[in-house]
Amino acid sequence: MKKIPQQLIKDYGIVALSYIAILLFLRPAFFGEYKITESLMIVAVAHTFVLLLTFGISECFVTFVMQSPFSLSNSLEYRLQHFVLCGGIGIPVMMVLLTLANVIMMHGIEHIDYAWHDPNGKFTLDWLIMSRSSCAVASFIMTIAMTALSEVRQMQFVLQELLQINQILEENNTKATSYEEETKEVVTLRGDTREFLTIDPNDILYIESIANYINIVYFKDSRLFQKRLRSSLKDVECALREFPYIVHTHRAFLVNIHFITQVTGNSAGYKIELFGCDKVLPVSKSNVLLFKERLKLEHDKQLVK
Numbered sequence: 329m330k331k332i333p334q335q336l337i338k339d340y341g342i343v344a345l346s347y348i349a350i351l352l353f354l355r356p357a358f359f360g361e362y363k364i365t366e367s368l369m370i371v372a373v374a375h376t377f378v379l380l381l382t383f384g385i386s387e388c389f390v391t392f393v394m395q396s397p398f399s400l401s402n403s404l405e406y407r408l409q410h411f412v413l414c415g416g417i418g419i420p421v422m423m424v425l426l427t428l429a430n431v432i433m434m435h436g437i438e439h440i441d442y443a444w445h446d447p448n449g450k451f452t453l454d455w456l457i458m459s460r461s462s463c464a465v466a467s468f469i470m471t472i473a474m475t476a477l478s479e480v481r482q483m484q485f486v487l488q489e490l491l492q493i494n495q496i497l498e499e500n501n502t503k504a505t506s507y508e509e510e511t512k513e514v515v516t517l518r519g520d521t522r523e524f525l526t527i528d529p530n531d532i533l534y535i536e537s538i539a540n541y542i543n544i545v546y547f548k549d550s551r552l553f554q555k556r557l558r559s560s561l562k563d564v565e566c567a568l569r570e571f572p573y574i575v576h577t578h579r580a581f582l583v584n585i586h587f588i589t590q591v592t593g594n595s596a597g598y599k600i601e602l603f604g605c606d607k608v609l610p611v612s613k614s615n616v617l618l619f620k621e622r623l624k625l626e627h628d629k630q631l632v633k
Contacts, residue, residue: 330397332387335481340387343473344379347466348372374433378425383470386418400482401613404595408475415471422463427455482595489620490598493591496623517544517567519557529571533602534609535582537561545605552604575622577611585623 352372390413391397398410431443446452518524525544533545533552542564544555565582568574577583583600590601591611598611598619611619 330391330395332391333398333400336387336398336478337384339474339477339481340383341380343470343477344376344383346473347379347469348376351375371433374429375426378422378429379466379470381425382418382422383414385421386414389417390414398478400478400485404475404479404482407478408471411471411474411478414474415467418470419460419463419467422466423456423459426459426463430459431455479595486593486595489616490591490593493598493620493623497588497591513571515567515571517557517559517564519559521558523557525555525557529568529574530584530586532568532574532582532584533587533605534584534607535561535564535574537580547604572622573626575615575619577609577615577619579612581609583609585619585626 352368387398390410394413396410396413398407400407402410427443428440431440435442443455444451444453446454512528512530514526514528516524516526519542527544527546531546531548533547535545536543537560538556540558540560541556542559542561544557544564546553546555561576561580561582565574565576568582573585574582575585577600583602587603587605588600589603591598592601593599593611597613598616600609600611602609
């Protein structure tokens with residue numbers, strides 16, 4: 329279901345208020361000293377309202393009409409594209425709203441037709457055209473400010489998510505000996521050739537897909553070994569489906585979450601650090617939710633024990 333996030337609405341308000349505040353602060357540099365009068369405050373409130381209404385109309389149009397809803401989970405490029413669309417649509421909307429606001433403040437609402445007629449009744453778009461530059465600048469600033477603010481929100485979200493994940497890992501006490509506490513089970517992973525590997529899934533560190541082969545990295549007698557089989561990651565994942573601690577974190581990796589020591593990363597993606605291994609493995613965005621669910625599942629199992 330498409331909807332406009334509540335945080336996004338608040339951020340539009342922050343940008344609008346900040347923009348008007350900056351204009352008021354810079355006004356003395358261009359027009360000399362001035363006093364904050366009632367008329368000046370009315371102008372500031374009116375322009376703030378125009379900006380907010382413009383942002384709202386543009387966001388609704390892009391979200392519901394153009395079917396391009398905003399989400400923090402989207403890439404930076406997608407979010408920038410979203411705000412560029414909003415900014416482009418916002419220019420003509422802001423020109424109309426700002427023209428109406430200026431006419432009402434200068435001539436009263438009874439002369440609102442001055443927005444498209446001169447005092448002699450002749451049709452004109454002079455008022456509208458006069459505001460094009462300021463509206464284009466406001467739209468450009470809105471695009472840059474909202475993109476930057478969304479990146480800050482994304483970084484905050486990622487940091488909070490990483491803290492939650494690492495807290496679960498810490499509570500699970502994921503040490504090298506944790507797999508020894510599990511019930512020993514044995515599975516046989518077979519390749520397309522006669523080669524196979526019979527192993528306790530608890531001993532698996534990770535499995536990597538390399539072209540038409542899979543590389544199984546596992547512990548045996550506290551030492552790290554590797555076994556390459558001609559098979560697909562999908563087939564191996566199917567063979568290990570009864571073991572939820574073996575998680576598909578990336579299109580090329582299955583990872584035993586019992587051996588994860590830390591999860592790091594940023595808005596571009598997460599990275600997994602494993603016990604006894606220098607290799608850092610990725611977590612794709614499409615697999616983050618599954619990864620967190622499996623971590624929570626193992627966490628709950630530890631609590632039951």
